[in-house]
Every structure is written in C-alpha cells, then in structure tokens.
Amino acid sequence: MMKTPVAAALATALLASSAMADISGGIVRLGVLNDQSGIYADFGGRGSVIAAQLAVEDFGGKVLGKPVEIVSADHQNKPDIASVIARDWMDTKGVDAVLELTTSAVALAVQEIAKSKNRAMLVTSASSADLTGKACTKITVHWGFDSYGISSVATKATVASGGDSWFFITGDNAGSHAQEDQARFFLKEANARVLGAVRHPLGTADFASYLLQAQASKAKAIALANAGGDTINALKQAGEFGITQAGQSVVPMLMYISDIHALGLNTAQGLKFATPFYWDRTDETRAWSRRFMERHGGRAPTMVHAGVYTMVTHYLKAVAAGNTDGGEETVAKMKELAVNDALYKNVRIREDGRSLNEMHLVEVKKPAESKGPWDYYKVLATVPGAEAFRPLKAGNCPLVKAD
Known part of the structure; x- marks a missing residue:
C-alpha cells in the first residue's frame, strides 16, 4: 500500500525524532x-x-x-x-x-x-x-x-468542628517534625492552643506513656504526626485506652488506606484526614x-x-x-x-x-456503612490544590523569581 504524502512525512518525522533523541545508554x-x-x-x-x-x-x-x-x-x-x-x-x-x-x-x-x-x-x-x-x-x-497540604486540610477541618486545643505525638524524624511544624502554623493562625508534645523513636511498639501524657493534657485533639506502622500502633493503643470514648479526638496527620485495613473499621471508624487519592x-x-x-x-x-x-x-x-x-x-x-x-x-x-x-478530606466509614472490601472512605470535602498547598512565594524556593 502506497503511503499518502502526509503519512510519509509523519513517518519521516517520527524516525528523525527517534534518531535525534538523547536517551542515555x-x-x-x-x-x-x-x-x-x-x-x-x-x-x-x-x-x-x-x-x-x-x-x-x-x-x-x-x-x-x-x-x-x-x-x-x-x-x-x-x-x-x-x-x-x-x-x-x-x-x-x-x-x-x-x-x-x-x-x-x-x-x-x-x-x-x-x-x-x-x-x-x-x-x-x-x-x-x-x-x-x-x-x-x-x-x-x-x-x-506534603506536610503542608495534609496538615492544612486536617487541622482546619478539626478546628472548625471544635478542636481548639491540641497535643502532638510526633515521630522523631524529619518528615514527622515537618508535619507537626506545619500543623502548629495553622493552629496558630486559628488561635487554637497547643498544650504539649512528645517525640517517639521510629518503630515504637509501646505508645502507652505518650498516650497517657496526651490524655492528661485534656487537649480536645491528639495529633499523630508519624506514619505507617507507628500510626497503626498508636491508634490501636489509643483505642485500648478508650481515648475517643472519653471525648478526645485522634487526628492522624498522615494516613494511608493500608493503615485503615490493618486497623479494621471497628477501630478506625470516624477518623478524619486528608488524602490526594481514593481508589473508589x-x-x-x-x-x-x-x-x-x-x-x-x-x-x-x-x-x-x-x-x-x-x-x-x-x-x-x-x-x-x-x-x-x-x-x-x-x-x-x-x-x-x-x-x-x-x-x-x-x-x-x-x-x-x-x-x-x-486534596480530599475523608472520614473512615462505620462497619455497617462499608459495602465491601476496601470500601473505607466517605469524601467529606475536596480542596483545590492551589488552596491546599503552600503559596509559591512562601516556600523560599531559590528557583522562584522574586517580584
């Protein structure tokens, strides 16, 4: 079959583009x-x-x-x-x-x-x-x-629902420190109080002493500024301590659907946090x-x-x-x-x-609300990226040109 002039030209351009491509190795x-x-x-x-x-x-x-x-x-x-x-x-x-x-x-x-x-x-x-x-x-x-995006959505929603006093349980690593720092920034803007904070090593198995300090603070919101297995262990033990039943809310700064699966809906129900993606x-x-x-x-x-x-x-x-x-x-x-x-x-x-x-503010479903495996979230609100993330000029990135 003879090629049309257009098809021939396109094929030639594609071959030339491939030949000119700078692909290392x-x-x-x-x-x-x-x-x-x-x-x-x-x-x-x-x-x-x-x-x-x-x-x-x-x-x-x-x-x-x-x-x-x-x-x-x-x-x-x-x-x-x-x-x-x-x-x-x-x-x-x-x-x-x-x-x-x-x-x-x-x-x-x-x-x-x-x-x-x-x-x-x-x-x-x-x-x-x-x-x-x-x-x-x-x-x-x-x-x-990032720590700004997840913290801005979660802290603002919690303060809006009455959480005007906080206690932080924070992992002793750069990412967790950043989560706490960003949350404190938004809490200060909202005139909410931070009543205390403790830091724990990566991979902590026993959160009892940290949770007892958080309970004793009487803070309305206990923020977990950590991730993965640390968040899971802290939430499991918070449930054993009856913290939410006593009136304090637990706010995970960084939460994954795999964490919810590990906890189970009986333990995780009602948690609210921010995420950029939900599969369903x-x-x-x-x-x-x-x-x-x-x-x-x-x-x-x-x-x-x-x-x-x-x-x-x-x-x-x-x-x-x-x-x-x-x-x-x-x-x-x-x-x-x-x-x-x-x-x-x-x-x-x-x-x-x-x-x-x-970024989406989500709430973990009650067991009776879930219709099947991994049906875990209710999306409560969606925040545009331009609102959720730090303003460009506020980050002090050297690539950003000054006015």
Missing part, C-alpha cells in the same frame, strides 16, 4: 527506591514497583523507540544506604529517574546525588515541604501530598485499581502507589515530548505539560516542583 531506566521490608512497606513497598510496571505497560513499553525498564531496591529507611544505592544506580546501572523515596531524610539525601548527576527525582511519599521550598531543585517533582472515586480510578489489586494480592492502591503510576506515566510523556531523558530537561517538560491520566486530571506541576492536585 539506549534505555530509559527508572528506579523505585523505597522501604520494602520495614514499617512503611505497606503503603509503598512492592506495590510501588507494581504501579511503575503498570505505567510502563500502559505506555507501550517504549519511549522514542527505546525500551523502558524498572529496577527497585530496599533502602531500609536509612539515608546512607539509600545514597549508596542511588549513586550505584546512576554510575553503573544507567538509572535515569528515582521514584518514591519513602522518607524525607532519604529524599533529601538522594536529591543531592541526583542533582549532581542530572537525574530526575520523582517523590511520591516523603512529606517534608522543604523539597519544594528551601531545598527545591530543578530535577525534583514532589507529587500528591471514579469509574477510571476503580478500573485501574482493580488491575492493580489483581497484581497485588487483592490490596487496594495507596496514594503513594497511585502517585508512582502517575509520575512514571508523566515522566515518559515528558521524555517523548522533549526528546531526552536528562533530569533537568525532562522535569522542565513535566512542568510544561498538564498531568492527565486515569487517576488525575488536568493537574499542573508548579515551577518549584510542587504538584497542585486536589
């Missing part, structure tokens, strides 16, 4: 670097690798005619181990972009390496807003949520989530898993549009293009690397 390789065996493995872990693989498959397995590969490793929540892995990936394995990262300390450490080697860093689970603030870089995108919101999110569940033992995707899928998809679109997998160049193109996929629609990535996706 002839392969686009993405590395999922996260906790795969510790207290944060449920909300990221192997599920993030599956989400990345789904994105590559949906994109067709190639970009600009070059194959796309996913590699992964467990950083054990240790910045030094993460740094060694990331450096080896970039120096010897040809990894072009690093995804997820899990904790803020890990993300900040790996970012320095990625910056020096011009590789993209696509963060979907570390919570520190510094990643798009004073520590922002041209190779970093912070997707989905639209026909498209449900369809994608069912595919994910088939690969992940029936477990629903967390907001981290959804973020990994979106970041891989958008990164590959940017590589195709920019004809390169260079870190700065590709992230710049990611900021130019609106994010559109099965999970997120028309989301802009700001010049500081912050995604401006919607």
Whole structure:
C-alpha cells in the first residue's frame, strides 16, 4: 500500500525524532527506591514497583523507540544506604529517574546525588515541604501530598468542628517534625492552643506513656504526626485506652488506606484526614485499581502507589515530548505539560516542583456503612490544590523569581 504524502512525512518525522533523541545508554531506566521490608512497606513497598510496571505497560513499553525498564531496591529507611544505592544506580546501572523515596531524610539525601548527576527525582511519599521550598531543585517533582497540604486540610477541618486545643505525638524524624511544624502554623493562625508534645523513636511498639501524657493534657485533639506502622500502633493503643470514648479526638496527620485495613473499621471508624487519592472515586480510578489489586494480592492502591503510576506515566510523556531523558530537561517538560491520566486530571506541576492536585478530606466509614472490601472512605470535602498547598512565594524556593 502506497503511503499518502502526509503519512510519509509523519513517518519521516517520527524516525528523525527517534534518531535525534538523547536517551542515555539506549534505555530509559527508572528506579523505585523505597522501604520494602520495614514499617512503611505497606503503603509503598512492592506495590510501588507494581504501579511503575503498570505505567510502563500502559505506555507501550517504549519511549522514542527505546525500551523502558524498572529496577527497585530496599533502602531500609536509612539515608546512607539509600545514597549508596542511588549513586550505584546512576554510575553503573544507567538509572535515569528515582521514584518514591519513602522518607524525607532519604529524599533529601538522594536529591543531592541526583542533582549532581542530572537525574530526575520523582517523590511520591516523603512529606517534608522543604523539597519544594528551601531545598527545591530543578530535577525534583514532589507529587500528591506534603506536610503542608495534609496538615492544612486536617487541622482546619478539626478546628472548625471544635478542636481548639491540641497535643502532638510526633515521630522523631524529619518528615514527622515537618508535619507537626506545619500543623502548629495553622493552629496558630486559628488561635487554637497547643498544650504539649512528645517525640517517639521510629518503630515504637509501646505508645502507652505518650498516650497517657496526651490524655492528661485534656487537649480536645491528639495529633499523630508519624506514619505507617507507628500510626497503626498508636491508634490501636489509643483505642485500648478508650481515648475517643472519653471525648478526645485522634487526628492522624498522615494516613494511608493500608493503615485503615490493618486497623479494621471497628477501630478506625470516624477518623478524619486528608488524602490526594481514593481508589473508589471514579469509574477510571476503580478500573485501574482493580488491575492493580489483581497484581497485588487483592490490596487496594495507596496514594503513594497511585502517585508512582502517575509520575512514571508523566515522566515518559515528558521524555517523548522533549526528546531526552536528562533530569533537568525532562522535569522542565513535566512542568510544561498538564498531568492527565486515569487517576488525575488536568493537574499542573508548579515551577518549584510542587504538584497542585486536589486534596480530599475523608472520614473512615462505620462497619455497617462499608459495602465491601476496601470500601473505607466517605469524601467529606475536596480542596483545590492551589488552596491546599503552600503559596509559591512562601516556600523560599531559590528557583522562584522574586517580584
């Protein structure tokens, strides 16, 4: 069959584009670097690798005619181990972009390496807003949520419902500190009082002493500024202490659907918190989530898993549009293009690397309200990204031009 002039021209352009593409090593390789065996493995872990693989498959397995590969490793929540892995990936394995990262300390450490080697860093689970603030870089995108976004939605809703006195139980790590700091900022704005705070080590099994101090404070709201297994253990023990039955509310600053599953609806019912993603919101999110569940033992995707899928998809679109997998160049193109996929629609990535996706205030259903497995949330309100996240100029990102 003879080609039409238009078809011939298009084919020639595509061949020329592929030939001119600047793809290092002839392969686009993405590395999922996260906790795969510790207290944060449920909300990221192997599920993030599956989400990345789904994105590559949906994109067709190639970009600009070059194959796309996913590699992964467990950083054990240790910045030094993460740094060694990331450096080896970039120096010897040809990894072009690093995804997820899990904790803020890990993300900040790996970012320095990625910056020096011009590789993209696509963060979907570390919570520190510094990643798009004073520590922002041209190779970093912070997707989905951060300590500012989750705290602004949760604290404002709690204060509005009468929670004008607070006590913090905070993990002793960078991300948890950031959660508390941001919440305190909003509480001060609302003239709410902070009656006390305690910090606990990562992986704490016994929260009794911390919960007793929170009870004794008589604060109306007890904030859990931690994540994963620590949040689960604190909430289980809060239930055993009868804290909510006695009139105090427990407010998790960072909560995942995997945490709700571990707790069960009997324990988790009534909790309110912020999330950028819930699998059961639209026909498209449900369809994608069912595919994910088939690969992940029936477990629903967390907001981290959804973020990994979106970041891989958008990164590959940017590589195709920019004809390169260079870190700065590709992230710049990611900021130019609106994010559109099965999970997120028309989301802009700001010049500081912050995604401006919607945030949802959700409440955990009572057991009688749930219609089936993983039917856990009621969406109470949706906050536009421009309102949920820190104003651009307030972050002190050096990439942002002063007026």
